[in-house]
Amino acid sequence: MNELQREYYAFINNMDVRLGAFVLADLPETFDNEDGTTAKFPKDFGPKSLPMLEFFVLSRFSSPDEVIDPENRRFVEGLIRYLGETYLRAIGGAWDHDEETGNGMPFIRPDTEEGPLKGEPIPILAIILAAVDARTAEVFTAVLDKARENLGGDGSPKRNCTGLAMGMLTAENSSEDEVEFLSRFIGTVEPGIAAWTQEQADPSSWAYERESLVRLGKQIKVRYDSRDEMMSEEETPFVAGAMRFIGETIRRIGFGQWRYGADLEADDPRSRQPFIRFIIGDQNLDMVPWRLTQTALEDTDSIAAGLDTVISMREEEAANEEASTKSDSADASGSADQN
Known part of the structure; x- marks a missing residue:
């Protein structure tokens, strides 16, 4: 097993704890809207959480260089986990890795109307970099919308939830x-x-x-x-x-x-x-x-x-x-x- 494979299996095996810690410790409880009102930050891995998540990411990073700074690796890995698990729940698919795709990080291989895992890879880190560079707060949702089109029909997933973090730490089961x-x-x-x-x-x-x-x-x-x-x-x-x-x-x-x-x-x-x-x-x-x-x-x-x-x-x-x-x-x- 090479180093990339070891890192991938560690990423998958630690999903529940690392993702739970990210949700509880790194995502805010509330978020200030542009109109001055305060809204509860959704942490439910639902599509509606994506715009607010992207706004939050833009508030953390002013440039793509900051995203890949080693000092921010822990946060970015948590973000990759959350964003990837959100896509999996919305469109189906699975985590995957290889030597070339995903900037060395795990990525999503989505389902399509042709069958499970038939879609083009969704490189999560590259999407985060693109979002920080574009600064529109529309990239995360646009990626999901395109993937839904590839599902055909009404864009509903062909399988039940394919996310991994079913035993994740939450505020209810941990301190x-x-x-x-x-x-x-x-x-x-x-x-x-x-x-x-x-x-x-x-x-x-x-x-x-x-x-x-x-x-x-x-x-x-x-x-x-x-x-x-x-x-x-x-x-x-x-x-x-x-x-x-x-x-x-x-x-x-x-x-x-x-x-x-x-x-x-x-x-x-x-x-x-x-x-x-x-x-x-x-x-x-x-x-x-x-x-x-x-x-x-x-x-x-x-x-x-x-x-x-x-x-x-x-x-x-x-x-x-x-x-x-x-x-x-x-x-x-x-x-x-x-x-």
């Missing part, structure tokens, strides 16, 4: 402290893991897979005799990297989301700790990397066992969904026979 922490922390996960693996024997052998979790559990058991040793200052770099590796491996395989225990009781293992949340059916399953790291002192297989639990619950969920689908099909068939 300002959690969003603030995750906005900083998420950007340290992959670089922290990369630096950590380089310090290990045979760095290239570490991968986001169960075997590596088993090996890490054995390494922790050999390295430490107690939790106090693990918490010593000189061990902070190793433990911090190990926690990130554990959390990210389980998150990727089990399709989870980084969260942070900002407002929990002190005796809760998640309190003031980053953890991974898995939404399985109608219940939440939380895995705390720091807690899993400690359990390896007693059981070297405990970290991998945490992953096994998630996989088992995912498989059970899939089996239940399949059984439900078959039952619905049987009921529908029975109703048809009676008619």
